Amino acid sequence: MSRMTTPNTALRAVRAGMRMSQDDFARALQAAGHRAGEPNDANKRLVQRWESGAIAAPRPVYARALEVVTGLPISLLGFAEVPGGRTTEDQHGGHDLASPMSDLATPTPARRPTATHGSHEGVWLSRYQYHSSGRAESFAGQHYVVVIQHGDRLNVRSLPGSAPSSLSLDLTVDGSVVTGTWVEQTDPGGYYRGARYHGAIQLMAEPTGRRMAGKWVGFGKDMDVNTGPWELIFQDASTSKATLDRYNVPIG
Template identity: 55%
Template structure:
């Protein structure tokens, strides 16, 4: 029996290694684990990190020693919603999301979803599918009408539904196309367009800007920037971290890294619209490191936590030979002060 358990654990490690080598996110691998091993998303997110429940509790306690947990807590949260489980609070879910590098919704992805019982949701879904299949008409008037309908429908459509439709559309392409790379390229192009200075002021003072000023104030501060990136030459993923000074100017965020122990530097420019921050990044790598001071840049889109103390999302950029790479990126507020004394505390830290 013990050897069988070890064999299963080894199999899962090999699955994770292969998926990460293919630049899959923790969330994508967890979805695979849920299907293959019959576990819920909270258990799957722990398993893809190769943690036992005791390991996960140790990771929690290392981050939040003032709020210690045991393996039993993780067992109860993973058993929920069965009668023997305990429902995790929103605070717990937020910390689990930070621990597993995902969103709160990813931990509840397998829970009940009754949106399809809403007639308006079904009608909108059917309308979007109809328009997306025939947006180009034989006449100019027909094309303009369908395009206008598409734009109106997109404005009201959930991003998860858009993702599903995009994946469905990519499935109709010929097998010779690299569909994943095409979708990433489209996403990169749209993110660059959204971050264009020409669109930065494309908000209505009476609604979007007012909502932003009331809900997204106080994002100036020192933040810990953390992202994962693939290295084709070394055959595995790595983590890049910087402490950055973020300055807020209305709905714009400008982040510049503090002096780094390796000599690398990072600049991020974002435009915040509601709970989404979209923009660009540019990094000059360490002159003494593997990339010898090379400069890379790309696009970035992050979800802003309601507390405005955390942002997480994905980056896109071109690597060597113009291959599109992507990975997770998070920003966590460390200090609301950006004074000289506060900045010095984070100099040359990794």
């Protein structure tokens, strides 16, 4: 009897939102693996099998590349989870069995109650301030964001339900110094009418591991260079779907 499969619409939607073909996506996965020193053989056929549901979950080497390319935890990419954090493919004789998924997708607060000991993974509150020259007033932008860490690289993406605009940061950690870039796609129905802004950011991580604070720099509508304060405040070490659903709400 043939086994019914359920298409992975979440992964397909993420890939489509990145405006990548299946070939483009596979090449990005290969590049991410190469940069991390974990080469993989991602190809269009593999992406098709994931999206069709023929493969319910990726091997760990692919899971890590998927998180790097999409900036999202594996728990949000529509793959099956099994008890103990192992992927379905692992349970059926997949390779890389020495790399458990439990450290990638669903760490529990009992194991990592704070963002300490070199790990910044989890849910954070992002808050920055900016001055609007057109309104002659200062404002604050707030998002709940999910942080995925691979080595010294942090991929930060806003949870879409937490704010009308979308935010992403790509950061590198060097001790207590966190440096990188940011991109914000503003609310299409808001004052900036969906304009896309980007710039650089540098933060200092506090020894407690519960806060990063620093400055952003970026350009204004008249091509002038602006700057302002930015902070990330730790909320939860888990990146499980249940945890992210809890924070995927408007910030009061």
